[in-house]
Amino acid sequence: MSAGRLLSMLLLLQSRGLVSARELAEELEVSVRTAYRDLARLQAAGVPVYAEPGRGGGYRLLDGYRTRLTGMSEGEARALFFAGLPGPATELGIAAEVTAARLKLLAALPTALREEATRTAAVFHLDAPGWYRDPERAPHLPLFADAVLTGRAVDVRYRRWKAPHEVSRRLRPYGLVLKSGTWYLVAAGEDRIATYRVARVLDAVPSEERFDRPPDFDLGAYWTSYLDDFRTRRYTGTATVRLSPRGRRRLPDNVPPEVVWAVDTTAVAVGGDGWVEAVIPTESTDHACGELLRLGTDVEVVAPAELRRAMAATVGALARTYGPA
Structure with a gap:
């Protein structure tokens, strides 16, 4: 039997009010049978836990009962900063401390503030990794x-x-x-x-x-x-490019924010079809060529000549690869 688990169960009952045995089991990662057994141990220890039978029933504490065992350990206090960041907390190896600290904090709040905190936590979620790639493994x-x-x-x-x-x-x-x-x-x-x-x-x-x-x-x-x-240090050069309206809309999904900002601040209209000309920062010829090719025919490199030649050479090689046999 885990004394820590019994304390967590007590704090769950205190912070949530009515809780079913199945919900307790899921939160504490034990079987429903173990949850029932732990509830009986709390009752035997004098904690006023009582059952509400019937559909939608569960277990709750006697109105007005509050435990004073809400003091946080040093590790839980540190972990409190990550209470809304379950992914990073798991990577840091402090997921258990975060859960315990959050329960203790909720249990210590007055009922109205506890309900507001719970409601707020339910409508915000942080997913730190960017799109189109998995987060890096960092075992250390x-x-x-x-x-x-x-x-x-x-x-x-x-x-x-x-x-x-x-x-x-x-x-x-x-x-x-x-x-x-x-x-x-x-x-x-x-x-x-x-x-x-x-x-x-x-x-x-x-x-x-x-x-x-x-x-x-x-x-x-x-x-x-x-x-x-x-x-x-990253951007060591510049390039002048022309972009179609569609190319400009596609920029945020294909190039870094610095390039998008540069287009927004330097773009001037060329012709009457919505195309613009802008000056963008570049890392190197190869890197800029790879980024701009993502935009296909919605971009044209005007300068420098080296980058324009690199674009033409790459497009020519693609044409030979995919042209008629």
């Missing part, structure tokens, strides 16, 4: 979450895009960021603070070293600065 994420909270350095083996492709580092984790379903670790290395994609960590082992995060370090401010720097 719980270890980094613990390291961030406890101030413990971690020895990692990391796969990066440039040579040497595998490197070993001792990192002092300062924070974790979830962006579009991908987790990033912000950590201090030997000489600087850097950002690491958690899914690219090949091995991670906690070290004995302890550290203190600088008191003036602001994770949100760092991430904003990192994104600004990333955009600056």
